[in-house]
Amino acid sequence: MRLYGTFNGTLVIAGLAIIFTLIAPSVFQFFTIITLTQVIGLSILALSLALVWGFGGILCFGQSAFFGIGAYAYSVAAVNIGGSTGSIFIAILAAAIFAAILGYFIFYGKVSDVYLAVITLTVSLILYSLMRRTSGPEYKIGKALLGGFNGTGSPPLNMPGDGSAMLFPMQTFYVSMAILIIAYVFTGWLVTTKFGRVCVSIRENEVRTELLGYDTRLYKLCLFSISSGIAGLGGVLFCVGVTRVTPDVFSLGQSALAIIWVIVGGRMTLIGPILATFVLYFLTSSLGSQQIFNANLVLGIILVVFVLIVPNGVVPTIMNWFERRRAKRYARQKERRMKLRKHRAIG
Amino acid sequence: MDLFFSLALQILYGIANLALISLGLAIVFGMMRVINLAHGEFIMLGGYTVVVATNNGVNLWFAMLILAPLVVGLIGLIVERCLIQWLYGRMIDTLLATWGLSLLFIGIITSIFGASTSTVVSPPLGTVTIGEYTSSGYELFLIFVVIVLLALVYLTLKFTSLGLVARATMQNSDMSACLGISTSKIYMVTFSLGAAVSGLAGGLLAPITGVLPNIGVIYIAKAFITVISGGSAILAGTTSASVLLGGVNGIMSYITGPTFGEVALLFTAIILLRLMPTGITGRFFRKSQ
Numbered sequence: 001m002r003l004y005g006t007f008n009g010t011l012v013i014a015g016l017a018i019i020f021t022l023i024a025p026s027v028f029q030f031f032t033i034i035t036l037t038q039v040i041g042l043s044i045l046a047l048s049l050a051l052v053w054g055f056g057g058i059l060c061f062g063q064s065a066f067f068g069i070g071a072y073a074y075s076v077a078a079v080n081i082g083g084s085t086g087s088i089f090i091a092i093l094a095a096a097i098f099a100a101i102l103g104y105f106i107f108y109g110k111v112s113d114v115y116l117a118v119i120t121l122t123v124s125l126i127l128y129s130l131m132r133r134t135s136g137p138e139y140k141i142g143k144a145l146l147g148g149f150n151g152t153g154s155p156p157l158n159m160p161g162d163g164s165a166m167l168f169p170m171q172t173f174y175v176s177m178a179i180l181i182i183a184y185v186f187t188g189w190l191v192t193t194k195f196g197r198v199c200v201s202i203r204e205n206e207v208r209t210e211l212l213g214y215d216t217r218l219y220k221l222c223l224f225s226i227s228s229g230i231a232g233l234g235g236v237l238f239c240v241g242v243t244r245v246t247p248d249v250f251s252l253g254q255s256a257l258a259i260i261w262v263i264v265g266g267r268m269t270l271i272g273p274i275l276a277t278f279v280l281y282f283l284t285s286s287l288g289s290q291q292i293f294n295a296n297l298v299l300g301i302i303l304v305v306f307v308l309i310v311p312n313g314v315v316p317t318i319m320n321w322f323e324r325r326r327a328k329r330y331a332r333q334k335e336r337r338m339k340l341r342k343h344r345a346i347g
Numbered sequence: 348m349d350l351f352f353s354l355a356l357q358i359l360y361g362i363a364n365l366a367l368i369s370l371g372l373a374i375v376f377g378m379m380r381v382i383n384l385a386h387g388e389f390i391m392l393g394g395y396t397v398v399v400a401t402n403n404g405v406n407l408w409f410a411m412l413i414l415a416p417l418v419v420g421l422i423g424l425i426v427e428r429c430l431i432q433w434l435y436g437r438m439i440d441t442l443l444a445t446w447g448l449s450l451l452f453i454g455i456i457t458s459i460f461g462a463s464t465s466t467v468v469s470p471p472l473g474t475v476t477i478g479e480y481t482s483s484g485y486e487l488f489l490i491f492v493v494i495v496l497l498a499l500v501y502l503t504l505k506f507t508s509l510g511l512v513a514r515a516t517m518q519n520s521d522m523s524a525c526l527g528i529s530t531s532k533i534y535m536v537t538f539s540l541g542a543a544v545s546g547l548a549g550g551l552l553a554p555i556t557g558v559l560p561n562i563g564v565i566y567i568a569k570a571f572i573t574v575i576s577g578g579s580a581i582l583a584g585t586t587s588a589s590v591l592l593g594g595v596n597g598i599m600s601y602i603t604g605p606t607f608g609e610v611a612l613l614f615t616a617i618i619l620l621r622l623m624p625t626g627i628t629g630r631f632f633r634k635s636q
Contacts (some may be wrong), residue, residue, distance in 0.1 A: 106620075111624050114382060115575055115620070115624075117439070118571045119575070119620065121568070122572050123613065125568035126613045130609065203599060252449075252561075259443065259446065263443065292490075296454035297450070297451055297453070297458065298455055300451030303443060303446060304447035304448060307444045308433065
């Protein structure tokens, strides 16, 4: 199995995604397009987790903390500034800076990976209970009320430089897809750079990487911040899609979903988690309309089954299967050629 | 002076509460190095056991102190045999699998009882007056229970043959296996006991908090932070971390209101882990259990 992907593959998939963007409005209903904007936000969350976990080996259980911080930062900034373009960057920065501070304590304290998982999860849960309590009128940042349990409204995206020119849902969909593709190509590129390869080697063997002279703490901290910034970007698109952000973005369920997408899609790939997000989202939302199977129940079973039976995820399993088939066919051809050569030699 | 006593009692109760919800997790983590993310759901199941039992006419005390740990301990036994035992040594897979389990439990309970609060049993003890302040008698009872529980765990670990074997397994499982101890059986018993303690905690807290399918979330963050800050020693770790974090939480809650109490708790824990990555008992009280 390859340890890191190639950039060409990333570009091919990005091309397919552009084709999907162009034909989606004529295939899907208008309502589905609006839902898709939310799912794109969630899939960017999955992408960020795939980057930090799959390529850096940093198991961040509370990735939704940065997702939520991005969403809240965008909403608060957009209400105060009155435009969305700058607010998006503020959201990315807020998530990345928060991650950098938290990451400093975690990575420079040499906290082991399991503790890291639990600490990040706890941070997310504490943010959850903190934001739920901000319901009074005294909890506000500038003009934006935090709103406690009901959350706060998220202004829609608008044209850069013109705060009053809101984008229509269809345009928002195009912008979101563009952001997803850019984020995907960026992460795909990042893992092929020297920085990305050092991160992969930290995942494979941290001590050896350290002995080769790399400051693994710094690399992990950088990767953690970058991925959190991407998660924050996902949060922006999600809250724009839903038009509001509630403390539920920090909930245990949200963190669990991100993990499930990455596990199901395959943690060593970047496209797997994105695809898994789309598939599982529409699966669970169709389950949500009936009563017999609770969505939590189904997600729980999926998670247990995948950990026990398909720990690599769907996409790598399929890729391995194809690769093995190709290898077998190649071996058969080679055998045939050898036989032929032997016949000639005898003849 | 009365204010001081009342506040001290409140903080003591916060500490006891923290110790109660983390002890089950600490037993499982300290003995088996397994982080059980379904811990909050074990507590939740303990609460539901009490509610169902009392609705069917069982005595409340019997339901809380006997039935809840028994039922949840049994569930723990089943979980260990069906799931956890295949994942020993694979810490991250255990984390993920128990997380799936936690979602599964929430899903099952929601399907059976619905997503709303089930009948809340009222706290069975009256109030205690300190000068002009009053305090709930039930909270005093909980503090007492926690002290008894910690003493029981200590005595079991120190003076029974099960405790001896368990401590040996905890220190070096391979060597214990060579000496003829069935470590798999020890793990099974430990996990069930941990689950039973969580069930007891859930049963005891049910009259205060009521029960909801996703109530585990309220406990799980605090329980994890306490256990990880405490380190691997079960008793000394849980106690010291509960005292420190519960104290910080109580004092901050008194000064600023409950909103920032938990944030202060988390902040203390993160700084603590920066200074002592293996928890308090990784640095101090190393010889303790």
